[in-house]
Amino acid sequence: xxxxxxxxxxxxxxxxxxxxxVWTLASALLVTVGISAGLCALTNATFSELPEPEQLTFDxxxxxxxxxxxxxxxxxxxxxxxxxxxxxxxxxxxxLAAVPRRGAFLxxxxxxxxxxxxxxxxxxxxxxxxLGQALLGEHSTTIGEENVLRAxxxxxxxxxxxxxxxxxxxxxxxxxxxxxxxLVPFFFLVSQILSAVPKAKEVAEYFPDQAxxxxxxxxxxxxxxxxxxxxxxxxxxxxxxxxxLALAGGYLVVRKRDA
Numbered sequence: 001x002x003x004x005x006x007x008x009x010x011x012x013x014x015x016x017x018x019x020x021x022v023w024t025l026a027s028a029l030l031v032t033v034g035i036s037a038g039l040c041a042l043t044n045a046t047f048s049e050l051p052e053p054e055q056l057t058f059d060x061x062x063x064x065x066x067x068x069x070x071x072x073x074x075x076x077x078x079x080x081x082x083x084x085x086x087x088x089x090x091x092x093x094x095x096l097a098a099v100p101r102r103g104a105f106l107x108x109x110x111x112x113x114x115x116x117x118x119x120x121x122x123x124x125x126x127x128x129x130x131l132g133q134a135l136l137g138e139h140s141t142t143i144g145e146e147n148v149l150r151a152x153x154x155x156x157x158x159x160x161x162x163x164x165x166x167x168x169x170x171x172x173x174x175x176x177x178x179x180x181x182x183l184v185p186f187f188f189l190v191s192q193i194l195s196a197v198p199k200a201k202e203v204a205e206y207f208p209d210q211a212x213x214x215x216x217x218x219x220x221x222x223x224x225x226x227x228x229x230x231x232x233x234x235x236x237x238x239x240x241x242x243x244x245l246a247l248a249g250g251y252l253v254v255r256k257r258d259a
Contacts, residue, residue, distance in 0.1 A: 007099055011112040015082060024078040025116065028159065029124045032071030033131060039066040040132040047139055051224070059222035060141045061151045064132025068155065068216070069188075071124060072162050072209065075117060076183050079166025082113040083250070084176030106171060106254050110247065114164050121159030125152050147218040147232075154215030154236060161236075165208055165243045171250025174257070205229065212239030 015021050043063055047055070086092040099105040129152045133140035143149055170179040187209050194204035204210055205228055214228055214235030221227050228235065 007108040028074035032067040035067030036128040040135040053224040059219040079163035080179040083170035117163035118160035122156030125155030168246025168250040208242035211235040
């Protein structure tokens, strides 16, 4: 027990003393809340100009998470840096010498970073929601309305899961540059483009970001979006499966390959 606590404390020290990881988490919060607030204010001012189908399926909660598209990228960077920095600096050899049990080393890192990502994700989600609703005026909703609390908590879970998924990928690839070079274009470009292509969107809706983001909706076919083949919790479940596969893959690589 003492050894496990020491490993957790070591990973906490690593994360909080590296400025890049701290600033990345702060960026995830500030970018998401800031962009979401701006778009909520704009939506309130131009609501009458929205197409009628979007007005009929208007989802004030989803709009208050408009900045999550960019905020999630900060979570991706955070997850990659937490794992990848050890490889890029060569510290991985020292870490594994200090903690020979590679599973304990990896999952202690994931546990500490995952809790941090979840806390920041929940703070970001609640701040985005309350500030966004204040700016939406008469088009706003309250936390007590049906499905709203589920969506707000789900927003925090989504951001935390995005960081965990990125940690698993970084553990598999063992490179910060390669991990970011794959994940950032995939979530920011490939996933978004394929989800808009008629033939490809049936596959793209099972990507981790597309499936997980369904938890953010409180209105069916929100903002005139296409119906999914699954509900909000099932979508989050699909994302959890992606995360589990990524972490399992990362564990196998760390366990079997030399540092």
